[in-house]
Structures are given as C-alpha cells and as structure tokens.
Amino acid sequence: MSAAAAAKPILYSYFRSSCSWRVRIALALKGISYDLVPVNLIKDGGQQFSAEFKALNPMQQVPALKIDGITLSQSLAIINYLEETHPNPRLLPQDPKKRAQVRMIADHIASGIQPLQNLSVLKQMGEKKMEWAQNCITSGFQALEQILQHTAGRYCVGDEVSMADLCLVPQVANAERFKVDMGPYPTITRINKALLELEAFKISHPSRQPDTPAELRV
Amino acid sequence: MSAAAAAKPILYSYFRSSCSWRVRIALALKGISYDLVPVNLIKDGGQQFSAEFKALNPMQQVPALKIDGITLSQSLAIINYLEETHPNPRLLPQDPKKRAQVRMIADHIASGIQPLQNLSVLKQMGEKKMEWAQNCITSGFQALEQILQHTAGRYCVGDEVSMADLCLVPQVANAERFKVDMGPYPTITRINKALLELEAFKISHPSRQPDTPAELRV
Structure with missing residues (x-):
C-alpha cells in the first residue's frame, strides 16, 4: 500500500x-x-x-x-x-430496479431540490430568500411524498438504509430550517424520524460537529 | 420474459x-x-x-x-x-478512481449547473433571465475547465466516452443558446467538438427529434 x-x-x-x-x-x-x-x-x-x-x-x-x-x-x-x-454495509440494493429507485430519489434531492436552495443561490434572492427556499422544497417534497408511497418500507426504498436516505435526512433538516410545513408529507416525516434514531445519523448531525458553534450544540 | x-x-x-x-x-x-x-x-x-x-x-x-x-x-x-x-459499451471506466472522476464531472453538471438554468428557475427570473443563466454556466464552466485539464484525454476522462460526456455536450448546447462566450474554455470546446462527431451524439441531437419544430431542423 x-x-x-x-x-x-x-x-x-x-x-x-x-x-x-x-x-x-x-x-x-x-x-x-x-x-x-x-x-x-x-x-x-x-x-x-x-x-x-x-x-x-x-x-x-x-x-x-x-x-x-x-x-x-x-x-x-x-x-x-x-x-x-x-x-x-451496502448503500445500494442488489436488484437493479431497486437500485434505480434509490438513485432516482437521491438525484431528485441532489439535483432537483438542494441546488435551488443552496447558499449561493439564496444570496442572490435578497428579501425573497425565505419564500424562494420554501417553494423549491415544497414542490420537491410533493413529488417525493408520492414516490415514497410506492417505494418505502421502513426507509426510502424498502427496509435497508440506502443512498436515498443519506440525502433525505439533511434535506428535511433544511426544510425545517426554512420553516416548511411538514404536515403534507407524512411518509417523509416518518422515514426521517426512523433514520434519526440510527447512530450514524446522530454522530454526523450538524449539531455535533467540531465546527458547530456553541449555541447550536446539543 | x-x-x-x-x-x-x-x-x-x-x-x-x-x-x-x-x-x-x-x-x-x-x-x-x-x-x-x-x-x-x-x-x-x-x-x-x-x-x-x-x-x-x-x-x-x-x-x-x-x-x-x-x-x-x-x-x-x-x-x-x-x-x-x-x-x-460501458459508460463508466473499470478503475474506481476514474469512475469517481466521471461521476464527479457528471454530478457537477447535473447538480451544480443545469438545475440553476432550468426552465422552471428561469421563468421566475423575468428580465434577469439571460444574465442569470450566463452566470450559472460561467462559474460552473470555470471549475469544469480546470478539472478537465487533469482528467481529459480525447474525452472528459481519458479516451473512452463516459457518463460525463453525456452531460457535457447538452450543457455546452445550453451555453451556446444562452450566448456564453466559450473562449475561456478550450478544453471543454475541444471535447465537445470531438463528441459531436460521434453518430450517437448526432442522431440524439435536439435538431433531429420527432418533436423538433421545422425551423430548427437541420
């Protein structure tokens, strides 16, 4: 080596x-x-x-x-x-169709939602910043909720943690930061809650990083 | 079956x-x-x-x-x-590091550039539409040009067509449509030209689709 x-x-x-x-x-x-x-x-x-x-x-x-x-x-x-x-442990299922579903959900968040409410975009939105972020996340979550109703088990696709879940939890945290009403998204909410119980999601949480400011630490 | x-x-x-x-x-x-x-x-x-x-x-x-x-x-x-x-034919190289480079370039375009100059975003920009699209593409291409100088052969990563190339050509077409000056991006320009000579890129071109309006057909 x-x-x-x-x-x-x-x-x-x-x-x-x-x-x-x-x-x-x-x-x-x-x-x-x-x-x-x-x-x-x-x-x-x-x-x-x-x-x-x-x-x-x-x-x-x-x-x-x-x-x-x-x-x-x-x-x-x-x-x-x-x-x-x-x-x-694997983050993609073995079955190609299920792998495709995982990738579709991950890309929906990584290409369809997150980039639009990214810091560099929001900077250019001035006063409309909050409304813009809420709109991007809301329209993305409406589609995601429908898709998850077909694919989800305990997590986004079936009962094993996948790349889709790694995208979901941080995106829900952004939604909460931008005060998006999560009421219309019961499936997203349920999965997010289940994932946040896992140790890997806890120790990687923004509130527990070396660079987390003291007032945001848990 | x-x-x-x-x-x-x-x-x-x-x-x-x-x-x-x-x-x-x-x-x-x-x-x-x-x-x-x-x-x-x-x-x-x-x-x-x-x-x-x-x-x-x-x-x-x-x-x-x-x-x-x-x-x-x-x-x-x-x-x-x-x-x-x-x-x-494979669209990802066999070597994991080269595969990662392909995915990095593809995701840079698919998550970092295209979503920001997407039709649905531009609709909300009104008069600033053209300037917005140019800025997104320009800052994305500045980074991409630098990266390609390390990874490129005849195409984006080495001499075989990969997923990165499938993202590059349509993004360059968008850049041209938004009148981005391609002068500062010689590597992007060279690779784009080489790819457009391939039959698969030609027959899939926007100017040759069943729904292409007559005045845009080649």
Whole structure:
C-alpha cells in the first residue's frame, strides 16, 4: 500500500452543509475513520473561495474528500466511490430496479431540490430568500411524498438504509430550517424520524460537529 | 420474459431538454431501440403538468423512461440503470478512481449547473433571465475547465466516452443558446467538438427529434 493510500481520509466539511452531512453519514455507516477540516462558508466572505481551497477543489464547494491519493468533490460521486471501495454495509440494493429507485430519489434531492436552495443561490434572492427556499422544497417534497408511497418500507426504498436516505435526512433538516410545513408529507416525516434514531445519523448531525458553534450544540 | 419486460422502452422527451438529450445519447450508444413520446414543456402551459403525465412521473419533468415494467425519472438514475442492465459499451471506466472522476464531472453538471438554468428557475427570473443563466454556466464552466485539464484525454476522462460526456455536450448546447462566450474554455470546446462527431451524439441531437419544430431542423 502506498503512503497516500494508507493515509487517513480528510473530509472538508461545514457543519450545516447538507451535502457535507450526506458524506459524513456514509463514512459513519461504513466505519471509515477520517480527519475533518472545517471550511466555514460564511466567515471571511466564505473560506471555500480561498486560493488554498480552490487549488484543492476548483468547484469551491464542500464537501471534498481526500482519499487514496485523490481529491473528490460532489457528495454523490464521493458516496459512490466509498460504496465501490468499502462495499459493507451496502448503500445500494442488489436488484437493479431497486437500485434505480434509490438513485432516482437521491438525484431528485441532489439535483432537483438542494441546488435551488443552496447558499449561493439564496444570496442572490435578497428579501425573497425565505419564500424562494420554501417553494423549491415544497414542490420537491410533493413529488417525493408520492414516490415514497410506492417505494418505502421502513426507509426510502424498502427496509435497508440506502443512498436515498443519506440525502433525505439533511434535506428535511433544511426544510425545517426554512420553516416548511411538514404536515403534507407524512411518509417523509416518518422515514426521517426512523433514520434519526440510527447512530450514524446522530454522530454526523450538524449539531455535533467540531465546527458547530456553541449555541447550536446539543 | 414477462410481457412488460419484453415491451419496447418508451422515452418521454422534449427535443430541447438537455436532460432528455443525455438519455437519448445513452440509448443510442447502447443500441437500445425505443419509442419516443414528446412532452412539450412550453405548449398548453407545459404538458408535463398534465394529470396524465403527473401520474406517470410525479416530478413532472422529462426525461422519464418506461422500461422493464417500471417508470424511471432523473436522467443519471436512468443512465445508471441502463449501464447496469446493458453494460456494453460501458459508460463508466473499470478503475474506481476514474469512475469517481466521471461521476464527479457528471454530478457537477447535473447538480451544480443545469438545475440553476432550468426552465422552471428561469421563468421566475423575468428580465434577469439571460444574465442569470450566463452566470450559472460561467462559474460552473470555470471549475469544469480546470478539472478537465487533469482528467481529459480525447474525452472528459481519458479516451473512452463516459457518463460525463453525456452531460457535457447538452450543457455546452445550453451555453451556446444562452450566448456564453466559450473562449475561456478550450478544453471543454475541444471535447465537445470531438463528441459531436460521434453518430450517437448526432442522431440524439435536439435538431433531429420527432418533436423538433421545422425551423430548427437541420
């Protein structure tokens, strides 16, 4: 094993970033120990814009993961890499149709909801910020609730935790932060609650990170 | 083989939708014949909002693919399903690190650029529509150009066509439609040109679809 491959992975993360949280859950579920480097998206105009971080990740976004001698960004690309290199416990079902359902739900959140209520978009919305975020999440959750009624067991797809669940919980946290009424989404609410009981979701929670401000700690 | 599995796949597509184009390229590359049902995103206030289409895809978006007895949405979830059920020619490299690079680039476009210049977002931008779209694409392409300088061969990652390329070409077409200056992106431009020479990219092109208006046909 090369020195690079043997080194502990380094996760560049922001406690409140929902995309960072997805990766923290995956690392926790798979029992991969890592060092965390906080990148504060607010402080100093956004530490992700520093020359140092840009050299590491031209996308100037968290999360980024240094692992096995490479640096990866994009949360689902990172999670897929972890899935292929650390297959246990699996985050994709064995059946191709069920795998497709997991990916459809994960992408619905990762491409259809989260990017529209991302910090960089909201910054440009000024006073309409809250309303914009609520609209994006509401229309996304309406579709998601309907889909989950077909696919869900205890979790998003059947009874095993999957990539879809890693996207769901952080997105629900965003919805709560933007004061979205969760009443119309009983399936989303039930699954979110079940997932938050799992240790991997607890220890990766934004309220328990090294960079969580004291007043938000639990 | 069940009747459902034996039926020809049906692709719900809009000629100009960049996400639909991604899937049309995948189907063409893998030699999967399919029936196309056009969904006009503009006409009648948007045919994707019809009750009939909503029942098929609660997300009210194209593309959607009926295949093997299920209906899938989200272009990359569909493409991953096709990759797993029709592995030749492969759209993901064998090496996990190279696969991760492909996914990182695909997700950068599918989550980081396209959703922000999507029709539904632009509708809400009014007069600022053009400027908004240009800004989203420009900042995405700046990062992408840097990344491709490390990963590219003839195509986005090495010399084989991958999922990343299926995302790149439709995104460049969007950039051109929004009059983005492509001067600062020589690597993107070179790869796009090489890909557009391939038959699968040609026959799936927006200018050659059953629902392409006469004045836009080539």
